[in-house]
Amino acid sequence: MPEICRIGDRVRAQARDRGGHTRLPRYVRGHEGTIVAVHCSSLLPDRVVAGDAGDREPVYAVRFDSAELWGVPGHTVTIELWQSYLELP
Amino acid sequence: MSHVHTDEPDSPAHRGRVLERLLEEAGVVTGAELDAFLDRLPATSSPANGARIVARAWSDDEFRQRLLDDGAAAIAELGYSVGGGPAVVLRVVENTEQVHNVVVCTLCSCYPLALLGPSPSWYKSDAYRARVVRDPRGVLAEFGYFPNEHVTINVLDANAETRYLVLPRRPAGTDGLSEEGLAKLVTRRGLIGTAAV
Numbered sequence: 001m002p003e004i005c006r007i008g009d010r011v012r013a014q015a016r017d018r019g020g021h022t023r024l025p026r027y028v029r030g031h032e033g034t035i036v037a038v039h040c041s042s043l044l045p046d047r048v049v050a051g052d053a054g055d056r057e058p059v060y061a062v063r064f065d066s067a068e069l070w071g072v073p074g075h076t077v078t079i080e081l082w083q084s085y086l087e088l089p
Numbered sequence: 090m091s092h093v094h095t096d097e098p099d100s101p102a103h104r105g106r107v108l109e110r111l112l113e114e115a116g117v118v119t120g121a122e123l124d125a126f127l128d129r130l131p132a133t134s135s136p137a138n139g140a141r142i143v144a145r146a147w148s149d150d151e152f153r154q155r156l157l158d159d160g161a162a163a164i165a166e167l168g169y170s171v172g173g174g175p176a177v178v179l180r181v182v183e184n185t186e187q188v189h190n191v192v193v194c195t196l197c198s199c200y201p202l203a204l205l206g207p208s209p210s211w212y213k214s215d216a217y218r219a220r221v222v223r224d225p226r227g228v229l230a231e232f233g234y235f236p237n238e239h240v241t242i243n244v245l246d247a248n249a250e251t252r253y254l255v256l257p258r259r260p261a262g263t264d265g266l267s268e269e270g271l272a273k274l275v276t277r278r279g280l281i282g283t284a285a286v
Binding site for chain 1: 243246251
């Protein structure tokens with residue numbers, strides 16, 4: 001799966017419930033962040049546990065401001081998100 | 090600890106024993122293999138490894154740059170590997186005057202075991218995992234660490250295949266120290282980011 005995002009792009013973590021195992025934590029869902037690195041390419045855990053691994057896909061380091069996540073400024077949270085977890089804002 | 094009853098059916102220790110027995114019965118592992126692994130772990134996996142890597146980075150600026158560019162390749166120069174299979178990536182994050190990094194795994198307890206040894210119990214606690222992403226300064230204060238107000242705290246959630254190692258800032262007044270002397274200053278909490286060094 002090709003990369004559709006680049007460093008510096010703004011992205012939003014999908015808000016919808018993924019309905020099973022996922023590595024998309026609830027606290028970032030629906031929030032916007034900035035891609036700070038393209039980390040690697042790997043299988044989507046949600047599909048791996050379902051026995052249908054699919055293709056490798058890009059995993060991005062996405063940085064969120066605390067004001068966006070918690071309504072309080074002062075820190076950032078950087079988390080890795082598979083491309084399938086992201087949408088363009 | 091008197092309230093912990095490890096023989097209760099739903100206790101982690103009991104579940105661990107049942108799992109071990111089932112794996113042995115299925116021929117997946119033998120008790121001898123498990124014992125050998127547990128004996129080897131403290132001998133090869135310890136925060137002293139992370140401290141040695143940091144001391145080299147403080148002493149050798151070119152190594153420091155290689156470490157930040159490609160952690161796995163740089164630590165291999167010192168004979169280390171992050172382990173965990175080919176998918177696992179090591180990312181070394183450098184503290185600066187502007188940014189202090191602190192590591193958590195909110196979904197489970199991912200941790201660079203080979204470089205830091207078994208993780209401390211607080212790292213695996215629900216309280217640390219839930220709170221440090223939300224109020225890192227409050228959590229750091231409970232560890233007795235108070236970064237300057239102008240420093241941005243960057244929390245790294247190790248939720249995927251990347252394992253993080255924090256490269257602390259070299260303390261002032263350590264110019265004369267050897268690499269060995271520098272390594273002694275580095276703590277496990279410094280390598281996770283819940284202390285300055």
